[in-house]
Amino acid sequence: MPTQHHRQAADQPLEGRVAVIDIGSNSIRLVVYDRLSRSPTAVFNEKVLCGLGKTLERTGRLNPEGVKQALENLTRFQRLIDGMQVVRVDVLATAAVRDAADGEAFVAEVKRRTGLDIQILTGTDEARLAAMGVLSGTPGADGLAGDLGGGSLELVTLDRGIIGQQTTTPLGPLRLMESTDGKIAAATKVIDQHLSALPWIHEARGRTFYPVGGSWRALAKMHMEQANHPVHIIHHYSIAGDDAAGFAGLIARQSRSSLEKVPGVSRRRLETLSLAALVLERVVRTVQPARVVFSAFGLREGHLFELLSADHRRQDPLLTACTEIAQRLGRFGAAETISQWTAPLFAGEDENAGRLRQAACLLSDLGWAEHPDYRAEHAFLRILRMPFAGIDHAERAFLATASFVRYSGTLDGEVLAPAKGLLKDGPIQRAYILGLALRLAQTLTGGAMMMLQRTALRLGDEKLSLILPEDAAALVGEAVQRRLDSLAKALNRSGEIIIQTAPKLAG
Structure with a gap:
């Protein structure tokens, strides 16, 4: 199938790889996804810092050296796309190309060299697309989203998943550098002037601010290192608003030589990092959100999300991803049956707790192909670090812990340290009980869901009963009894097995 170099709506998931090229003021990035769906997986991701907008504020034109580098890399990207048999590619250009006098000429030259059609946003x-990206990764996001590129800052209000007021401002660090010579006092004045003209952003006070963009992701990484956060995943990394403002203000006022000593920060990113930190500080101090929650999902993901039908956008991204994993990696299919089987152990759980339990059940057969001695560890680490959407770090730790217990039967082991650093006692105990229940289910039936459907758990005041029909009594063995007893003990009950005899017909 020939590659489609254009943007059009898709009413349903598209089979075959899709690509998005984002031509920003500072960077150009190609991401190739496995397909267009509610939970797409990136199979290739490459970024080049070209600095197209580096001279825009002073000259009104694109940076000539950046143009040269961009044309070279877009030609490379086009060859990669064809080689990867991508069925659809959309090329999106933002502030630099939009505002430059020679932006249209750049678009025409890209078309001539590569055949790629660029949509100037x-x-x-x-x-809007930045906000859609936030919502794709954090359904129900509530507060204010901010997407910082090299040339602009977009701000959008979010009301429990509904996009509200939105604007774009010329507060990208490349522009600020040119307009203020990189001087913090002058840049602060410019930023505050623009923010003061947006009284509606104060609607997010006491709620959440969702930062998007590469420079702000770099700040999140730096904060993780400083805080010794146990999971180095940007998406849904959460900081108290006051802490975020203080940290960003500190970074904004560091010298370049000081920032160069910070591990994990790109040297090319250092050029704009201080001003990016200053913008974050000023936004947070102005808006005063309770939390700052970083989003790894932005314009590219928002573009794909917008292409989906309304029905597909309403799907839960976590459960969609877990279902696809279960179908691809599980041995027996229909893993959601386990969710119904474990439900009696968790009476009264709220909607999100039930959702997490269902996700854990879908992932319960994840490690079967690993070496037996390492199944628990592999399953734990894999789930903890998977590129899931719709989930925070504590919820990741819950799922990973439940899977670890499913394979190990215990909460022992240094590998669990990251999870224990994120979970309170209650969620840890809940993950332990769920993991033991998953372990029992797999032992009882070998993972055959149709067999599991004929059995049931019943939680009484003093006993945990495993109920089987008479013709399934042969499933009971020493391993089943032992694992039932372990689960019952975790619930402060004793375990019993009840074999139900079929009623005899009268007559």
């Missing part, structure tokens, strides 16, 4: 488009 308006500021409104850019803001």
Whole structure:
């Protein structure tokens, strides 16, 4: 199938690889996804820092050296796309190309060299797609989303998943560097002037601010290192608003030589990092959110999300991803049956707790192909670090811990340290009980869901009963009894097995 170099709506998931090229003011990035779906997986991701907008504020034109580098890399990207047999590619250009006098000429030259059609996004488009990206990764997001690129800052209000007011401002660090010579006092004045003209952003006070963009992701990584956070995943990394403002202000006022000593920060990112930190500080101090929650999902993901039908957008991204994993990696299919089987152990759970339990059940056969001695560890680490959406770090730890217990039967082991650093006692105990229940289910039936459907758990005041029909009594063995007893003990009950005899017909 020939590659489609254009943007059009898709009413349903598209089979075959899809690509998005994001031409920003500072960087150009190609991401190839396995397909267009509610939970797409990136199979290739490459970024080049070209600095197209580096001279825009001073000259009104794109940076000539950046143009040269961009054309070279876009030609490379086009060859990669064809080689990967991508069925659809969309190329999106943002502030630099939009505002430059020679932006249209750049678009025409890209078309001539590569055949790629570039869509130049308006500021409104850019803001909307950034907000859509946040919502794709954090359904129900509530507060204010901010997407910082090299040339602009987009701000969008979010009301429990509904996009509200939006704007674009010329507060990208490349522009600020040119307009203020990189001087913090002058840049602060410019930023505050623009923010003061947006009274509606104060609606997010006491709620959540969702930062998007590469420079702000770099700040999140630096904060993780400083805080010794146990999971180095940007998406849904959460900081108290006051802490975020203080940290960003500190970074904004560091010298370049000091920042160069910070591990994990790209040297090319250092050029704009201080001003990016200053923008974050000023936004947070102005808006005063309770939390700052970083989003790894932005314009590219928002573009794909917008292409989906409304029905597909309403799907839960976590459960969609877990279902696909179960179908691809599980041995027996229909893993959601385990969710119904474990439900009696968790009476009264709220909607999100039930959702997490269902996700854990879908992932319960994840490690079967690993070496037996390492199944628990592999399953734990894999789930903890998977690129899931719709989940925070504590919830990751819950799923990973439940899977670890499913394979190990215990909460022992240094590998669990990251999870224990994120979970309170209650969720840890809940993950332990769920993991033991999954272990029992797999031992009882070997993972055959149709067999499991004929059995049931019943939680009484003093006993945990495993109920089987008479013709399934042969499933009971020493291993089943032992694992039932372990689960019952975790629930402060004693375990019993009840064999139900079929009623005799009268007559």
